[in-house]
Amino acid sequence: MSAFLALVGRDLALRGARGGLLLPLIFFALVAILFPFAVGPDPALLARIAGGVMWVAALLAALLPVDTLLEPDRADGTLDQFVARGTPLALVVVARTVSHWLGFAPLLLLTTLVASALLNLPAEQLPALVAGLAIGTPALAALGVLAAALTAGLRGAGGLAGLLVLPLALPVLIFGAGVLTAGPGETTAVKLLAAASLFLVAIAPIGAAAALRAALD
Amino acid sequence: MFEGLSFGLGAGQALLVTGPNGAGKSSLLRLLAGLLTPAAGEIANPFATAWLGHDNALKAERRLIDELRFWAAVDGTPAARIDAALDRFDLDAIAALPVRVLSSGQKRRAALARTWASGARLWLLDEPSVGLDVANVARLSDAMREHRAAGGLVIATSHVDIGLDDAAELAL
């Protein structure tokens, strides 16, 4: 457990040192600012697409640091150190998922408040958006780590990572958007989102650990 | 890469793996560390293992002391042992500096300090003396001698004499 906490703490410190903590945030805010320019400032149109735009932005923000999630640890021998110590790679991967999530999601949820104003998100959708993102972003973080593990050792893996992850992230996106439009008292979408998110959080680290093992061999 | 290789090692013993470039010294050590899977045959390594590879696995952005403390947390070693390791490899003066500004010899010493502090019984050292000056090679020799006297094992590759006394030699 202390190894796990040490890992998460070190990851966050490293992200902070590299200035990576603000990057997803700026990206997310930029999308929210760019969209009105792209589709026009019509408040009704913006209100209709705001929630979906923010979900897509969150998905892409989760993929943004994919080349720095695991590749540096592979390249500088850190992963070798873990394997030689007998530390399970699954533990490393889960810790990385947690730190990745902490690195982008909480601040992103805060930024949602600003972005929702910029995009004229209907006030009654805001709680659904924040709750949905809170449930769905762990799955997006897990998929980001999976993509990082699969592409460890490749240069310019960002585009490839998107191709690998986006089909798998589709259910989270669909159910997350469903939460936005669900009427009061309708909980189907939330339950489905939670189930899909839980499932991905459970299986992605298994795949990521296996992929990392293959990357070392 | 190699076939028909067999050896065993007991408490306090050491093995020096030698051979020309590309003979598979590093690969043999990686196999022993569990970093490679053998195509055939088996490796029995019942010991807690400390690995020192070509890469020092220290993050450039972090202070040396933070990195050593991190690995101590992973290994579950007490803080006092980190202080002793800093002392032993003459790192006290630079402990608070970020790894980025250290010389390659200083980084190597830090990686050796991590190996020493880990408390592992078996040390796997791949070219441990790279970048070290004479005084620090002597520190390395002392550390290995003491480790073996306490029942530890050392398997190392090296092109130069690292003072591994009466070690078995394996020429690849």
Added chain:
Amino acid sequence: MHRFANPARFLRIARVATPLCALLGLALLGLGLGWGLFYAPPDYLQGESVRILYIHVPAASLAMGGYVGVAVSAAVAFIWRHPLADVAARAVAPVGATFAAICLISGSLWGRPTWGTYWVWDARLTSMLVLFFLFLGYMALANAFDDRERGSRAAGILAIVGSVNIPIIKYSVEWWNTLHQGESIRIIGQSSIHPAMLQPLLVSWAGFSFLFAAIVLMRMRAQLADQLVAARAARLAGAHG
């Protein structure tokens, strides 16, 4: 030892099976398509455009079957490190992707006269589109590494993770579709197809399947030949130190 024995036995069988599958496939396909395009009755609702179903439906089922094939081969290759399974997974993927593309294109051509548009976010079309991207991801990852073994293992993991996700993706797409469109247009309902259309469909489906098998066998043989050439080159380089 089995590393060499198995591909060798496979090559012996494949040498006979490839032309057999190809000929059988072409013959059945000719029969099925000829029957379907010229003799089978037009649909009372959709008219002549229904005939594209003799290509569309087999392509859809072979694309899905192809992904199952990739995932199963990848799992066998991953767990038992069976070299032939990896060759099979890599050989099936582009063929499956092609059939997914044929399915999408034929579907959109059919959609133009029927729905009045080339693309509808229909649940089945959307699922097939996602499947197409899963194929592309597998292929891109498998070929992204200099080290073939590494690419195979990474892509294999992706295929396995993808295959356990497929039911969820499919369900989510259907759920999304009913949410946005109401019950989607279902002209071809379950088992409501007339025998006069079903028979040529089955024949052309069998023809496509044999053709699928023939192409996969061909690709596997080509890969094994490539490996042989590469191994020989490496030996030569080694001999000359």
